[in-house]
Amino acid sequence: MQKIIKLIPNGITGGRIIMSILFVSNILEQFKYGHQKTLSLIVMFLCICISDFIDGYIARKFNCTSAEGARFDILADLFFLVSSYITLVALRILPLWFLIFICLKFVEFLCTSNFIKRHDRLSIHPFIFDRLGRIVAVMFFIVPGAACIFNVFTYGNSENGVNLLLYIILLFGLLSSYFRIRNCFKLLSD
Numbered sequence: 005m006q007k008i009i010k011l012i013p014n015g016i017t018g019g020r021i022i023m024s025i026l027f028v029s030n031i032l033e034q035f036k037y038g039h040q041k042t043l044s045l046i047v048m049f050l051c052i053c054i055s056d057f058i059d060g061y062i063a064r065k066f067n068c069t070s071a072e073g074a075r076f077d078i079l080a081d082l083f084f085l086v087s088s089y090i091t092l093v094a095l096r097i098l099p100l101w102f103l104i105f106i107c108l109k110f111v112e113f114l115c116t117s118n119f120i121k122r123h124d125r126l127s128i129h130p131f132i133f134d135r136l137g138r139i140v141a142v143m144f145f146i147v148p149g150a151a152c153i154f155n156v157f158t159y160g161n162s163e164n165g166v167n168l169l170l171y172i173i174l175l176f177g178l179l180s181s182y183f184r185i186r187n188c189f190k191l192l193s194d
Contacts, residue, residue: 006068013063014073017080020055023048024084028091031152035095042156049149052084056145071130078131081145082110088148097151102170106144109177113137116184123191134187136180143173 027048034041059077063069085106092098117132124132151166158165 009062009066010068012066013059013068014076016055016059016062017073017076020052020059020080021083023052023055024080024087027052027084027148028087031088031091031095031148034152035097035155045152045156046149049152053145053149056081074130081141085144085148092148092151097155098147098166099170102147102174105174105177109140109144109181112181112184116188119188120191123188134180134184136176136183140173140177140180143169143176147173 027045030041030044030048033039034045056077059073060069063073086103089098089103089106093100093103113131117130120132121130147166147169150169154166
């Protein structure tokens with residue numbers, strides 16, 4: 005029974021990758037081909053968000069967390085983000101600079117996590133999260149769904165609202181990067 009329970013979080017994470025493909029397909033059908041997929045987009049987006057919360061919760065609740073599971077979760081998150089952002093950028097719903105920012109932020113996250121793990125022996129997790137960085141990651145996750153919903157309900161006139169959200173996220177993301185890099189320098193000087 006314990007072996008089956010250990011498979012559940014990774015199964016949910018794998019399901020998120022499949023849901024991401026369906027989400028991108030719905031984005032294309034809605035905004036490129038003009039098929040009415042609003043409800044499908046909203047439901048799929050909510051399922052992706054819930055699965056991101058639930059897989060980690062189940063893994064912690066049943067004490068079956070693992071470095072491999074954490075990496076798989078990050079990979080599924082990255083797949084959702086990159087696939088949905090590339091699609092939304094190609095459809096001119098989101099700007100390219102924000103996709104580039106997300107990719108740079110992810111590289112910074114991996115590099116600083118690796119650096120902190122090498123210099124702080126107390127850390128047992130494969131990735132090091134900071135509070136502000138978590139908030140930014142949640143915002144990254146919310147933007148594709150929010151951009152789709154804004155675009156549907158404002159009939160394509162959502163650019164100002166979405167851009168304001170993106171600039172706020174950019175500000176918090178840069179602040180998070182500053183604190184993470186500063187933390188790395190503190191570890192170097194200790």
